[in-house]
Amino acid sequence: MRLIFLGPPGAGKGTIAKRIVAETGIVQISTGDLLREAVKKGSALGKQAQQFMEAGELVPDRLVIDLLQERIAEPDCEAGFILDGFPRTIPQAEALDNSGVKIDKVVNFICSEQTIIQRLSGRRTCKECGAIFHVENIPPKKEGICDRCSFALIQREDDKPEAILNRLQVYKKQTEPLIGYYKAQDNLVDINANQDVAGCLRDTQMALSLV
Numbered sequence: 001m002r003l004i005f006l007g008p009p010g011a012g013k014g015t016i017a018k019r020i021v022a023e024t025g026i027v028q029i030s031t032g033d034l035l036r037e038a039v040k041k042g043s044a045l046g047k048q049a050q051q052f053m054e055a056g057e058l059v060p061d062r063l064v065i066d067l068l069q070e071r072i073a074e075p076d077c078e079a080g081f082i083l084d085g086f087p088r089t090i091p092q093a094e095a096l097d098n099s100g101v102k103i104d105k106v107v108n109f110i111c112s113e114q115t116i117i118q119r120l121s122g123r124r125t126c127k128e129c130g131a132i133f134h135v136e137n138i139p140p141k142k143e144g145i146c147d148r149c150s151f152a153l154i155q156r157e158d159d160k161p162e163a164i165l166n167r168l169q170v171y172k173k174q175t176e177p178l179i180g181y182y183k184a185q186d187n188l189v190d191i192n193a194n195q196d197v198a199g200c201l202r203d204t205q206m207a208l209s210l211v
């Protein structure tokens with residue numbers, strides 16, 4: 001099963017992808033995670049990507065397309081994958097189509113701006129293991145400390161208020177046109193992502209005929 005999870009930042013794509021991965025054995029490919037890893041390592045790609053990411057801008061297409069194509073060529077992707085956060089522009093979607101990768105379904109997470117801002121501004125991330133918490137919705141057992149590895153939780157630079165607003169504008173301008181692109185391919189299913197995780201997961205499972 002090869003899937004694309006489309007939707008604004010904060011819609012819950014990553015959270016639902018992790019749950020689907022746990023029950024199906026396909027892999028989650030988050031270009032955001034791959035880029036954050038590159039920044040952490042200080043690789044050439046990381047150095048080029050960092051300033052775009054911190055400002056909430058998109059990293060240039062050619063960098064992200066190369067990164068994604070390398071990743072999906074790895075053996076663990078043979079059984080299937082969820083692309084979480086890719087494509088984010090029409091040229092990225094065209095590059096994927098042109099590479100001959102056949103996508104079974106595009107899941108479109110629809111979420112209100114109010115919900116997105118509440119989720120992103122309260123999100124806290126473990127710098128060590130990447131676990132995600134939320135100050136109100138998913139609080140860690142001990143404030144500011146990761147439940148999994150006990151390292152300190154941080155607020156991502158791009159989860160700060162100015163960057164959130166920019167990310168929303170970038171989404172509207174550059175990523176939302178993909179909804180029309182995949183509708184035209186008759187490949188899109190809508191999910192109400194304003195719900196809690198359980199509701200959103202159930203609707204996604206139903207849309208993918210997993211239940």
Ligand code: AMP
Binds near residue numbers: 060
């Ligand atoms: P995410 O974790 O998916 O919200 O991504 C974090 C940041 O990584 C984004 O705000 C972009 O700067 C960058 N990024 C992730 N995926 C892409 C992509 N497909 N195209 C361009 N930039 C991306």
